[in-house]
Amino acid sequence: MAxxxxxxxxxSDAEEIARIQLDTWRTAYTDLLPPEVLDALDPAEAALTWRRTIEDGPARVFVAREGASVVGFCAAGPAPAEETASAAGEPAKDAATVTLVSTLLVEPRWGRRGHGGRLLAAAGDALRAEGSTRGIAWVPEADKASVSFLERASWVRDGTVRTLDAGGRPLREIRLTGTLRIELV
Structure with missing residues (x-):
């Protein structure tokens, strides 16, 4: 391995991040999202959104590289209070110090090489240094690979679920939470 x-x-990474996001969604989410939603994803619009996020936040964006290639990325930043709320709508007591890992994707052909763990660890280190105490992530319940990855990082399902409208199809997501001190083995 390089x-x-x-x-x-x-x-300058924004276009490659957008490409990875769209390619990964089109590969991994074909059973979760309707074809018209996946077909409507615009690479130029996604790249512009990622460029703005990289430049202005509020999330921090990290890229995984293998040799000269960008192979994955992670976006994480302060969690909006409503993202930390219980099913009853009560914000978490520690809401001000919770990080939302909004996206963590590794291009499938680069999977199982430790990139996801390195991305989560780097984001966790950076956000702990800024005062974050724990992380949360919303993951499609049917995305077994992402759920399993976070559980291997010692994150747990906290019992909170939500259902999004994904182009007229319900998409059930579960929330996982865990430490930002990721032990790589």
Whole structure:
């Protein structure tokens, strides 16, 4: 394996991040999202959104590299209070120090090489340094690979679920929570 690293994303990474996001969704979410939703994803619009996020936040974006290739990315930042709320709508007592891992994707052909763990660890280290105490992530319940990955990182399902409208099809997501101190083995 070539040398692997994780670095803060640069605006010049936005197009590659968008490509990875769209390609990964089109590969991994064909059973979760209607074809018209996946077909409507616009690479230029996604790249612009990622460029703005990298430049202005509020999330921090990190890229995983293997050699010269960007192979994955993670976006994480302060969790909006409503994202930390219980099913009854009560914000978590620690809401001000919770990080939302909004996206963590590794291109499937680069999977199972430790990139996801390095991305989560780097994001966790950076956000702990800024005062975050724990992380949360919303994951499609049917995305067994992502749920399993977070559970291997010692994150747990906290019992909170939500259902989104995914192009007229319900998409049930579960929330997982865990430490931002990721032990890589």
């Amino acid at each position: 040398e692997a690293s994780v670095l803060p994303a640069q605006p």
